[in-house]
Every structure is written in C-alpha cells, then in structure tokens.
Amino acid sequence: xxxxxxxxxxxxxxxxxxxxxFTAERGQVTAVLGANGAGKxxxxxTISGLHRAERxxxxxxxxxxxxxxxxxxxxRGLAHVPEGRGVITELTVxxxxxxxxxxxxxxxxPADLERVYGLFPVLADRRAAxxxxxxxxxxxxxxxxxxxxxRPTTLLLDEPSLGLAPRIVAQxxxxxxxxxxxxxxxxxxxxxxxxxxxxxxxxxxxxxLGRVVADDDxxxxxADDQLRHAYLGF
Amino acid sequence: xxxxxxxxxxxxxxxxxxxxxALALVLIWRSTRVVNFAQAPMAMVTTFIALVxxxxxxxxxxxxxxxxASGLVLGAVVERVVIRPVEGGxxxxxxxxxxxxxxxxxxxxxxxxGNRYRSFPxxxxxxxxxxxxxxxxxxxxxxxTILAVLATMGLLLLLFQRTDIGLRMRASAFNPEVARLLxxxxxxxxxxxxxxxxxxxxxxxxxxxxxxxxHPGYMDSVVVYGFVAAVxxxxxxxFGAVVGGLLLGLALSFVxxxxxxxxxxxxxxxxxxxVLVLRPxxxxxxxxxxxx
Ligand SMILES: Nc1ncnc2c1ncn2[C@@H]1O[C@H](COP(=O)(O)OP(=O)(O)OP(=O)(O)O)[C@@H](O)[C@H]1O
Ligand SMILES: [Mg+2]
Numbered sequence: 002x003x004x005x006x007x008x009x010x011x012x013x014x015x016x017x018x019x020x021x022x023f024t025a026e027r028g029q030v031t032a033v034l035g036a037n038g039a040g041k042x043x044x045x046x047t048i049s050g051l052h053r054a055e056r057x058x059x060x061x062x063x064x065x066x067x068x069x070x071x072x073x074x075x076x077r078g079l080a081h082v083p084e085g086r087g088v089i090t091e092l093t094v095x096x097x098x099x100x101x102x103x104x105x106x107x108x109x110x111p112a113d114l115e116r117v118y119g120l121f122p123v124l125a126d127r128r129a130a131x132x133x134x135x136x137x138x139x140x141x142x143x144x145x146x147x148x149x150x151x152r153p154t155t156l157l158l159d160e161p162s163l164g165l166a167p168r169i170v171a172q173x174x175x176x177x178x179x180x181x182x183x184x185x186x187x188x189x190x191x192x193x194x195x196x197x198x199x200x201x202x203x204x205x206x207x208x209x210l211g212r213v214v215a216d217d218d219x220x221x222x223x224a225d226d227q228l229r230h231a232y233l234g235f
Numbered sequence: 236x237x238x239x240x241x242x243x244x245x246x247x248x249x250x251x252x253x254x255x256x257a258l259a260l261v262l263i264w265r266s267t268r269v270v271n272f273a274q275a276p277m278a279m280v281t282t283f284i285a286l287v288x289x290x291x292x293x294x295x296x297x298x299x300x301x302x303x304a305s306g307l308v309l310g311a312v313v314e315r316v317v318i319r320p321v322e323g324g325x326x327x328x329x330x331x332x333x334x335x336x337x338x339x340x341x342x343x344x345x346x347x348x349g350n351r352y353r354s355f356p357x358x359x360x361x362x363x364x365x366x367x368x369x370x371x372x373x374x375x376x377x378x379x380t381i382l383a384v385l386a387t388m389g390l391l392l393l394l395f396q397r398t399d400i401g402l403r404m405r406a407s408a409f410n411p412e413v414a415r416l417l418x419x420x421x422x423x424x425x426x427x428x429x430x431x432x433x434x435x436x437x438x439x440x441x442x443x444x445x446x447x448x449x450h451p452g453y454m455d456s457v458v459v460y461g462f463v464a465a466v467x468x469x470x471x472x473x474f475g476a477v478v479g480g481l482l483l484g485l486a487l488s489f490v491x492x493x494x495x496x497x498x499x500x501x502x503x504x505x506x507x508x509x510v511l512v513l514r515p516x517x518x519x520x521x522x523x524x525x526x527x
Binding site: 049051071072073074075076080081083086087089090091092096099100101103104105107108109147151 | 406
C-alpha cells in the first residue's frame, strides 16, 4: 500500500503539487488522471525521489519513502517507469533487462530473465539487438519488463500508452492487470488516456493544477459525467 | 622501402600512445560531457611520482605500478573535489575548471619536482631491433608500449562489456536518470570512470616518458594530439578513439618522415579541421553532426 500525504512540490515559483493526499491499495491499479500540466509526472518523480518534496510524506507498506534517494528505491521494492525515453537505447535489450535486475539485490537471477521473455516473446527474439532498433511498442514492453526484473512490489508507470496503437495499449494493460492480480502489485498508472486507464484501474485519482479534485472507484469516476467533461476529456 | 617501414612502425608506436590518451579523454567525455584538459598535467604528475620512486633506488616496475595507482586515485579525487561541485550546471564550467587545474598542476609540479628536464628510464631497450642485418625503428620499449596499450584496452573492454559494474558504468554514461531509477549509484560510477580514464592517461604519460626526458610541460602537446585523435574517432566512441589515435600517429609519422618534422603540429591541426568540416561526427559517425 502506497500512501501519499499532503505532498507539495514545485519548480521555483511554480507549484506543481499542492497538498496531494491519496492511497493506492496493494493488488490494485490506481489511475492518476488529469490534463497536461496537472502534475502527474511531478507526482511520480517526487514519490521516487527524483524530485524533492517541499512538504508532505510518502509511505510504502509502513515505511517512510520520502527521505530515500532515487537509487535506493529498487531495494525498497519500488520501480518507476519514466515518461517517454526510459529505454537506454545504446544498450542491448538484454543489457537493459539485466540492469533492471541489478538494482534490487545486485545480482541477476536467470529465472527472472526467462520470466520476462515469457511475458514478452518479442523481446526474447531480439535480446542481442541494440534497444535503439525497437519500435515504440517494443520499447514500452522493454521498460515494463525491465521494471519487473527488480521484482517490485510497487510499480509507477508514467503514460505507458503514449504514442502506441490502441491494440498494443490494450495488450500491455491486460498484461498489467494480470500481473497485479497474480503478484499483488501496487500499481500507480499515470495516463492522459483516461478512458482506457479507467477500464483496467480499480481506483482513480484526478489531479488538476496540482490538487486532487476527485478520488474514487474507477467505475464511479467513469460514470461521473460532469467530472469526465471537466477533467477527463471523454 | 626501409624508410617506409620505419615510418610506419614509428607511427604505430606513437599512435598507440595517442590512442590511449584519446581513450582517456573519451571515457570522461561520454560520461560527463567534459573535455578534460587537465589529463595532460595529471599524467605528468603521476610520471613524476614514478620518477621519484626510481630515483629513490626502487625498481622501474614498482614505480610503474605506483604511477598507475596514483593515476587512479588522482582521477577519483579530481572528479569528487573539482568536478562534482559544478555538476548539473553548464558543462563549460567544468571544462574551465579542468583548464584551471591544468595551470595549478603545472605550477605545483614546477615547485615540487623542479622546472628542468630530467631523464626517465625505460625498462627495455630504446634502440631499434635488428632484423636480417638491418636495424628497424621498432624498439624493445616500442613493443612494450604497443602491448601495454593493447592489454589495457582489452581489460577495459572486458570490464565494460562483460561485467555488471561495466554495465552500470555504461548506463550511467548514457542515461544517468534512468540508471538512477534502476538503482545504479551514478555518482560512484562517474568517479570510477574518471579514475579509470586517469589511469589510462597515466599509462600514456609513462610510455611517452620512457627513455626520454620529462618536464612539467612534457605532456602538453599530447593532450592536443589525443584530442585530435578523439575527435577523429567521434569523441563518443572508445573504439573510435583507438582507431583515431592510430591513424593520427601514422599520419603524423609520415608527415614528420617525408615532409618535415617541424610541420607535425600544423598537420595535426589541418587534420582536425578537415574532420570537423567534412565529418563533424567523426570518421565513423553514422548519425548526423554532433551537437557540441
Ligand atoms: N522541469 C520543470 N521546470 C519548471 N516547471 C516544470 C518542470 N516540469 C514540470 N513543470 C511544470 O509543473 C507543472 C506540472 O508538470 P507535470 O510534468 O508534472 O505535468 P503532467 O501532468 O505530467 O503533464 P503531461 O500530461 O503533459 O505529462 C506544469 O505546470 C509544468 O509546466
Ligand atoms: Mg507527464
């Protein structure tokens, strides 16, 4: 369970997060929705220690996370798949995956590699290729697979659907949903694409200008016409 | 024919040293986007440390090992003390600091070791070996130079391509933020990168000094040739640096042997300009021009 309390952060005079509080339950997908500039990326970056909070706290399964350095997060069970270019394109597919495994314990368990190749057979076919040659969808599979290599309990995903064909998005979301159930992961899923995010999420939090404007079950959010028109754009 | 062979052999030996020095520059450039001009005086200082040890009556090999070890330490210290504080700011700040360090190390060396030429020993002969009655321009020390550089490169290649720490170092160089999210201690990897680069620079310093004279400024021209070699190779590619060093060594050796030794520096400059104009990404660039 990931609990965020009164989290406040910004960039100089810009307040990107203003007293954000919510809880993401274990074994559930919690969608974080909102328009461009709502503060979604800043929220994930602050949770994972890439950005410094001015105020507030983050708590993962009873342990404070908000003074933990970003490079210690994998050891705490937290994996953050960043927005956009998360693949290290100069490394091979397998090197990217190996790197994912090193973060938690410092060693690679070959079984983890085989498991990820089992989930994403495309990656197995191209294991020796430079990640540079992968398509957008394959890259997204690689970053998700790489995050799983660290056997996280909590996964932060920043717009995994960005630039992908709907079919690929559906495929990745379905896989996520399956993993959440089989491994009881805590997933925080940031999305512009509110409709498809809510279709797999259990719960949703809507941000606007750095504040939480709605926090409810995914079904309830999707059914709220006023909210949908005002903040979710569908 | 004999002259051709000798010029090529001389170029090969020299090229190996340039390759090592270019490699040292590239290792730092690709992880921190800094051209480390202080690489020359850093190597000079470690060579003087070796000289002090030799002068105290110890063996060449002890001095050799001590110089490489002090190169490792010096590189780490420079990264931590000089470069780290300006990390995250404009890269030009770090480059200016390396220029400042260049001057400081020069001055310190002149005070501590003296400002005159001193001869530096070589562990192997520095006379040409005889093959079938004629002496060729390959010396025992030249062979040692080539082998030492090749061995160092082989070890670095193994480290980078075959070990977890090498993978972490490459990840830190290519994408520090993602590396950090994956649990890599990026700061430590940068320190290690500077330390290794400085070690390679020290090796080049020792090889140039062997059987010759050292002086606080004796490495200064090498940083220029090393930089030209690194640019030839594309500045980002360790492999390119090595090939660039060899090509430059050969080219300059031929200029020196067939045109005139006083034109060597000019020739290096011409080569640099030609590469920057014709192939700004280096000889092996596959992508468009580098953004510097
Ligand atoms: N590096 C930065 N420097 C200054 N302001 C920033 C920076 N990054 C984000 N901001 C500002 O902070 C606010 C929140 O940005 P953030 O990237 O968190 O939004 P987002 O919800 O992820 O948007 P998007 O959906 O477009 O990715 C915006 O007003 C943005 O302009
Ligand atoms: Mg964003």
